[in-house]
Amino acid sequence: MSAYAGIWGAYLPVIDAMRDSIEILHVQLYNSGSMYGIDGNIYFQGTVDFILSQTEAVIQGFNTAGGFFPGLRADQIAVGLPACSNAAGGGYMNPDSVKAAIQYLRGLGPKPARYTKVGTYAGLRGMMDWSINWDAVASCGARYEYANNFNSIFRPSQTLNLTCLIEGFYNSSANNMVSDTIRAYLRDTLSPFAVLDSSKTFVNANGLAICKFTRALNNRKYLLQLRHRNSIETWSRSSGVTFTSSTATYDFTSSASQAFGNNMKQVDLSPVKFAIYSGDVNQDGVVDAADLSLIDNASFNFVTGYVTPDVNGDSIVDATDASIGDNNAFNFVAKVTP
Numbered sequence: 318m319s320a321y322a323g324i325w326g327a328y329l330p331v332i333d334a335m336r337d338s339i340e341i342l343h344v345q346l347y348n349s350g351s352m353y354g355i356d357g358n359i360y361f362q363g364t365v366d367f368i369l370s371q372t373e374a375v376i377q378g379f380n381t382a383g384g385f386f387p388g389l390r391a392d393q394i395a396v397g398l399p400a401c402s403n404a405a406g407g408g409y410m411n412p413d414s415v416k417a418a419i420q421y422l423r424g425l426g427p428k429p430a431r432y433t434k435v436g437t438y439a440g441l442r443g444m445m446d447w448s449i450n451w452d453a454v455a456s457c458g459a460r461y462e463y464a465n466n467f468n469s470i471f472r473p474s475q476t477l478n479l480t481c482l483i484e485g486f487y488n489s490s491a492n493n494m495v496s497d498t499i500r501a502y503l504r505d506t507l508s509p510f511a512v513l514d515s516s517k518t519f520v521n522a523n524g525l526a527i528c529k530f531t532r533a534l535n536n537r538k539y540l541l542q543l544r545h546r547n548s549i550e551t552w553s554r555s556s557g558v559t560f561t562s563s564t565a566t567y568d569f570t571s572s573a574s575q576a577f578g579n580n581m582k583q584v585d586l587s588p589v590k591f592a593i594y595s596g597d598v599n600q601d602g603v604v605d606a607a608d609l610s611l612i613d614n615a616s617f618n619f620v621t622g623y624v625t626p627d628v629n630g631d632s633i634v635d636a637t638d639a640s641i642g643d644n645n646a647f648n649f650v651a652k653v654t655p
């Protein structure tokens with residue numbers, strides 16, 4: 318505020334001239350002592366009020382000795398803070414305080430300190446870490462404490478509570494299945510159904526899997542696509558899945574219609590359960606002679622272990638796997654996608 322040029326204000330005309338080209342401007346909220354807010358009060362580094370007042374000043378604009386400096390858009394502004402207490406001479410703040418300040422500015426949290434904002438900045442761009450080197454140091458705060466705080470603020474995890482069964486892995490007498498890894502993809506609802514997020518997760522014996530997504534948004538519909546190492550790729554019904562308050566639930570096992578095109582197999586009468594088709598060993602979207610050949614070869618060679626021709630998950634490739642593949646090939650089982 319004291320200058321619009323010279324050693325105390327030299328950046329301002331440069332920023333003003335480049336305002337249309339600037340992607341991110343991170344204001345240095347450390348090693349800076351105290352500063353005025355646009356409310357006329359003085360705020361000190363290392364406080365929640367400092368983050369609030371200085372971030373809002375650069376968005377709203379402020380008077381200087383050389384005239385008014387118009388602010389930048391909120392989506393151009395990041396909050397720049399020390400990664401840990403040793404990373405700067407002053408200005409470090411604990412992660413919870415940083416989060417409280419940023420969430421208030423974004424309209425996602427209550428007023429955390431004395432400063433009262435005049436606007437809400439849902440599009441606030443992010444945080445700048447001074448520095449990533451210091452953030453990696455285990456002896457100065459927790460390792461990657463600052464980066465993790467950024468993730469918790471700007472990339473909260475969305476949780477999908479997923480239920481699915483794998484035909485060959487399921488035991489209808491025991492009503493459970495061999496656990497295995499699957500991949501869940503969130504796809505756009507419109508062609509070409511772009512992959513918008515993905516999660517690699519573990520399906521337990523009851524068919525339950527917790528999928529964590531980092532980019533998924535609340536209140537937006539996604540199609541869900543499942544992939545498993547030797548099963549037919551399977552998609553959700555067209556009504557898809559929607560996260561509310563960062564949580565969603567989807568159950569593929571309750572009815573064939575839970576899969577796009579009813580493309581699942583009933584694997585149990587009591588309780589009634591449906592599973593994704595097994596036997597696509599080469600993952601080309603169809604169960605056919607090519608898969609059967611892979612199973613037969615592995616079976617002939619007594620292949621064991623975690624291998625894709627093991628269609629029932631017992632870590633042995635034998636006639637049982639061939640039988641599952643044969644049956645699905647005979648029925649022309651193939652993927653059905655939007």
Ligand SMILES: [Ca+2]
Binds near residue numbers: 492585
């Ligand atoms: Ca049963």
Ligand SMILES: [Ca+2]
Binds near residue numbers: 599603604605608
């Ligand atoms: Ca195949």
Ligand SMILES: [Ca+2]
Binds near residue numbers: 628629632633
């Ligand atoms: Ca097997």
